[in-house]
Amino acid sequence: MFHRQRALLLMLKQTVASASETHLANWAFLVRHCTTAQDDETFYDFFPGKCGPYSYQLSHELDKLISRGYIYSGRHLSLTRQGADAADGTRESLRSAVAEVLDRFGHLSATELTDFVYAHWPWFTVNSRQAERRLRSRPKGTLRVYTLGYEGLGVDGFLNGLMRSGIAGLVDVRRHPQSRKYGYHKSTLHRLLDDVGIRYSHFGGLGIGTDWRRSTDTREKRRRLLDWYASECLPASEQDILQVSDLVLQSPTALLCMEADHTLCHRTPLAEVISERLDLPVKHLDLSA
DSSP: OOHHHHHHHHHHHHOOSOBOHHHHHHHHHHHHHHSGGGGOTTSOOOEEETTEEEOHHHHHHHHHHHHTTSEEESSSEEEOHHHHHHHTTOOHHHHHHHHHHHHHHTTSOHHHHHHHHHHHOGGGGTTOSSGGGOOSOOOOOOSOEEEEEOTTOOHHHHHHHHHHTTOOEEEEOOSSOOOSSTTOSHHHHHHHHHHTTOEEEEOGGGSOOHHHHHTOOSHHHHHHHHHHIIIIIGGGOHHHHHHHHHHHHHSOEEEEESOSOGGGSTHHHHHHHHHHHHTOOEEEOOTTO
């Protein structure tokens, strides 16, 4: 069990109030933003949800904790004996962070918690279901040929970065859009993007097969592979390139692959071809910054 999951259990064990999923999300958000846990890259990230800061990863893992018998989900969330025992294994740094947050905010209702977060982090109001509570407008990017890789990014930080960058559409150029990392399997990613108003399209024909990529274990081999892709594969993918170009012209759209380093990824020669055709600059996004 991850320590971030134990921290959720500890929140339920230490609070004296009734707790809902909204309580847990806001408490976890405050742990992330108000304590030393802000430097913990393994803890939950958040993006602007419809009712406050939201984490798909947290919600996904909370469902697992419920299904595995650590948490009882009735009118309110409560710990089982198994959950209470597991909470005791939370590492000390997170124990201190949870205690600090509950000491300051544990008495607040779910609505009061959201009000506090909105007042101090107005970015997280941009997607609020209640338009009158939006303290900021969602950015709209300029037209570019954007690219990005999700390697090393949790899906919530990834979504937050897309929204901050004003991205309206994502073109997945992986040959096989599957991932063991939560959120990046094609069907899941499509659903999560749709929920935050970002268009998803998949063009597997513009990807490079797994066997080809596995054979490139050095930077030099990878560069030769990309040269081959640019000279042999792209000229044979005219129809897909035309369709992707149309999407790029419609709204700020990013080409997505896994590789963090765009210089070692096929999305770069693809972006350069589209850039030349549309007379738009290429912009490689770094959402980890």
